[in-house]
Amino acid sequence: MKNLKPGREVVVAGVGLHPFGRFRDKPLANLALDSVIAALKDAAVAWKDIQVAYFGHVYYEGMSFGETSLSKLGLTGIPIINVENACSSGSTAFWQAYWGISSGVFDIALAFGAEKVPGGPVSVTSEDSPDRYIGGDHMMAGYALRSRRYMEETGATPAALAQVTVKARQNASLNPYAHRKDTYTIEEVLNSRMIADPLTLFQCCPTSEGASAAVLCAKEALTSYHIDPKRSVNVVAAALTSGSYNGHGSDHSAFSPYRTEPAALQAYEMSGLGPEDVDLVQVHDAATIGELQQLEALHLIPYGEAWAATIEGRTSLNGDIPTNTDGGLLAMGHPFGATGVRMIHETVTQLRNEAGDRQVPNARVGVAECSGAGDVTTVHILTK
Amino acid sequence: MSSSIDDTRLIICNEEEVQGALVGFKCSDCNVVVFGPATFCQSCTSDNLITITFDSVGSLYSYTEVKVPPHGWPGEVPYILAEVELPEGPHVLAELIDIHHEDIQIGMALKLALIPVEYGTTGSTKIVYKWRPFQTSELN
Ligand SMILES: [Zn+2]
Numbered sequence: 001m002k003n004l005k006p007g008r009e010v011v012v013a014g015v016g017l018h019p020f021g022r023f024r025d026k027p028l029a030n031l032a033l034d035s036v037i038a039a040l041k042d043a044a045v046a047w048k049d050i051q052v053a054y055f056g057h058v059y060y061e062g063m064s065f066g067e068t069s070l071s072k073l074g075l076t077g078i079p080i081i082n083v084e085n086a087c088s089s090g091s092t093a094f095w096q097a098y099w100g101i102s103s104g105v106f107d108i109a110l111a112f113g114a115e116k117v118p119g120g121p122v123s124v125t126s127e128d129s130p131d132r133y134i135g136g137d138h139m140m141a142g143y144a145l146r147s148r149r150y151m152e153e154t155g156a157t158p159a160a161l162a163q164v165t166v167k168a169r170q171n172a173s174l175n176p177y178a179h180r181k182d183t184y185t186i187e188e189v190l191n192s193r194m195i196a197d198p199l200t201l202f203q204c205c206p207t208s209e210g211a212s213a214a215v216l217c218a219k220e221a222l223t224s225y226h227i228d229p230k231r232s233v234n235v236v237a238a239a240l241t242s243g244s245y246n247g248h249g250s251d252h253s254a255f256s257p258y259r260t261e262p263a264a265l266q267a268y269e270m271s272g273l274g275p276e277d278v279d280l281v282q283v284h285d286a287a288t289i290g291e292l293q294q295l296e297a298l299h300l301i302p303y304g305e306a307w308a309a310t311i312e313g314r315t316s317l318n319g320d321i322p323t324n325t326d327g328g329l330l331a332m333g334h335p336f337g338a339t340g341v342r343m344i345h346e347t348v349t350q351l352r353n354e355a356g357d358r359q360v361p362n363a364r365v366g367v368a369e370c371s372g373a374g375d376v377t378t379v380h381i382l383t384k
Numbered sequence: 385m386s387s388s389i390d391d392t393r394l395i396i397c398n399e400e401e402v403q404g405a406l407v408g409f410k411c412s413d414c415n416v417v418v419f420g421p422a423t424f425c426q427s428c429t430s431d432n433l434i435t436i437t438f439d440s441v442g443s444l445y446s447y448t449e450v451k452v453p454p455h456g457w458p459g460e461v462p463y464i465l466a467e468v469e470l471p472e473g474p475h476v477l478a479e480l481i482d483i484h485h486e487d488i489q490i491g492m493a494l495k496l497a498l499i500p501v502e503y504g505t506t507g508s509t510k511i512v513y514k515w516r517p518f519q520t521s522e523l524n
Pocket of ligand 1: 411412416428429
């Protein structure tokens with residue numbers, strides 16, 4: 001693994017979010033634009049000042065969709081790059097924006113993501129793939145296999161899995177941007193429709209529509225763009241990894257079945273921070289089991305203990321590891337391209353102490369982790 | 385005669401289409417074993433690979449009863465999806481058949497089963513691999 005050497009310091013100057021949910025009469029480009037305009041306004045930066053833009057999305061909406069969306073703001077001729085990296089598309093766009101600035105090529109960049117995900121089960125392969133006949137290509141069935149194995153090896157209970165959703169809904173009920181804001185009890189979560197046992201409907205994230213955006217800037221260039229340094233948030237680590245062979249191929253193991261651990265180790269090394277410094281975290285909870293496994297892979301909780309920590313309330317807003325403070329994928333919903341930058345939005349909002357009723361007290365270090373098919377994993381660390 | 389759903393993962397060994405084997409590669413440089421198609425070693429990137437066939441019996445690593453199937457699933461619903469660990473190392477996902485849900489136990493021995501399925505809308509069939517319980521009486 002190559003050690004990442006940051007060049008210039010990079011900050012998030014502004015963030016914007018279009019609410020997540022279903023907006024059938026609103027074109028995707030308009031969702032994206034709303035989030036971009038919000039981020040520009042938040043940073044108090046003019047569109048004509050942006051030097052490069054990265055757009056995360058997965059479902060085909062027509063060629064060069066990033067260009068099509070942004071053209072409505074005026075044609076400024078800057079490089080605009082469309083990024084597809086599965087569920088990590090948005091966070092990959094953010095990663096690219098970070099390195100574009102850190103390396104000294106650009107001073108100020110836009111990272112944004114938008115998606116309208118169709119309803120129903122999500123598969124990775126195309127419709128005519130042999131996997132459709134073999135039955136193995138089913139995102140939530142994969143999470144169910146991980147759940148079963150995790151329960152087998154750790155003694156985790158169905159109630160512990162369900163508590164992840166209960167907590168996510170509580171956080172989302174305090175977040176006006178969330179797709180699902182109504183709260184549930186553990187029993188209600190367990191009694192919702194079975195998707196792939198042990199995962200019930202409320203333990204699987206809704207596929208949603210939404211958009212998110214962030215303006216990044218070189219710290220040394222803040223004054224030349226008249227950006228308020230007091231509201232800017234430091235990006236101190238940006239790591240991105242893909243798969244490595246584990247000896248099994250298909251992997252639904254109890255511990256770290258994603259590539260999160262190597263990405264996390266890179267990010268901790270790059271930032272000089274460790275798990276003990278983290279005040280809050282956003283992780284990829286496409287299903288309840290995902291949150292437990294990601295918390296462990298990030299070394300925030302020892303392997304095999306995240307389910308018990310969840311029952312004890314340690315991952316709640318008032319716990320010692322507040323997790324998915326905006327509701328996460330489970331309650332925000334998961335518009336693939338928008339999710340990664342949505343996590344950045346929440347982290348920035350918390351670190352600025354602007355999260356209102358769901359504010360984590362004294363939050364100074366936030367982690368955002370996003371995983372996608374192809375074992376793509378991003379880990380970003382932000383500080384105030 | 386029907387063909388394998390994917391001959392980079394399953395080869396059919398006899399005319400009656402009831403015998404076959406999962407196939408993959410072993411790396412001559414690092415000895416890593418991979419199920420399914422490969423041109424380069426997944427672990428060390430070598431192209432020095434030799435084709436191998438796998439043992440037809442593995443152990444159940446994890447499973448789930450799928451109540452909401454993926455788009456295009458041609459079989460019955462619900463179905464049991466099993467992840468099986470082969471003695472050689474790789475894990476193979478496929479449907480688990482001929483068992484009641486309450487009789488499933490992680491670690492149990494499962495044997496490869498070759499089942500014809502209707503393929504596409506043209507009325508043709510392909511042979512798909514599934515798992516079924518392995519009876520020790522099958523040992524000879
Ligand atoms: Zn090798």
